Amino acid sequence: MTFAQLLSALESSTDNTVVIPTDWAQGRASYGGLVAALLYDAMRRMAGADRPVRSLAITFVGPAQPGEPLHVDSQVLRQGKAVSQMLGMAKQQGEVVCVIQGSFGAGRTSQVDIAALPAPSVKAPDDCPAMPYIKDITPEFIKHFDMRLGFGSFPFTNSQSREHGGWMRFKTDEGEIHEAHLLGLVDVWPPAVLPLLKQRAPASSLTWTIEFVQPVPDLGNTEWLLYKADIEHARDGYGHTAAMIWRADGTLVAISRQTIAVFG
Secondary structure: OOHHHHHHHHHHOOOOEEEOOHHHEEOOEEOHHHHHHHHHHHHHHHHOOOOOEEEEEEEEOOOOOOOOEEEEEEEEEEEOOOEEEEEEEEEEOOEEEEEEEEEEEOOOOOOOOOOOOOOOOOOOHHHOOEOOOOOOOOOHHHHHEEEEEEEOOOOOOOOOOOEEEEEEEEOOOOOOOOHHHHHHHHOOOOOOOHHHOOOOOOEEEEEEEEEEOOOOOOOOOOOOEEEEEEEEEEEOOEEEEEEEEEEOOOOEEEEEEEEEEEOO
């Protein structure tokens, strides 16, 4: 199933439950970007179109098992004049696997209007090396994406660079693109600390905060987006990274931060 088909399957479910196929696995767990997207999409429908998402604070509590029913639930914590504060939970067998606290807000008149800093210079996608899918080596979900390394190095290459990222897009036509698809794209990159390692070791996101620039610019179904992450600090098995996402024309789309657990 494609990313869009899984979102559609949850939306049409009568009990807010969906089963993530094994080709969306990330080791023993389901791909975290997909889990977050499914949960967010349920929250988005409850919030309403007049209050677009401004920020999401995502905590991956435990691994969501592929092939097992995933139940999502969302609720409004507070609904103000412009902003709705929401909470979403994804569960398997009664256990919480992901929690999202989201802020959804309508626009308001303001004297503050500051343009984003320009996107960094990078080679065109066709001039950047592809991030390969290698069975039993890379996560299964990678096969659904096209990634081109533009900053830093590949994982486990003993790199000394604090930068990581490049171009990304879905391999298949996903239809209308919105913030749920961006969650799937932004999380596709390996944690920025992995290139610093000399040999293979697991790593996983503990928390993830992402802010969307509204209105989100129109995005083509298979359009390239640019992702650049910078390691701000790493020690004691935890890494802290900040990232930004742009359209190919330099338009800022989202701002992301992650706390990563590194087992190596």
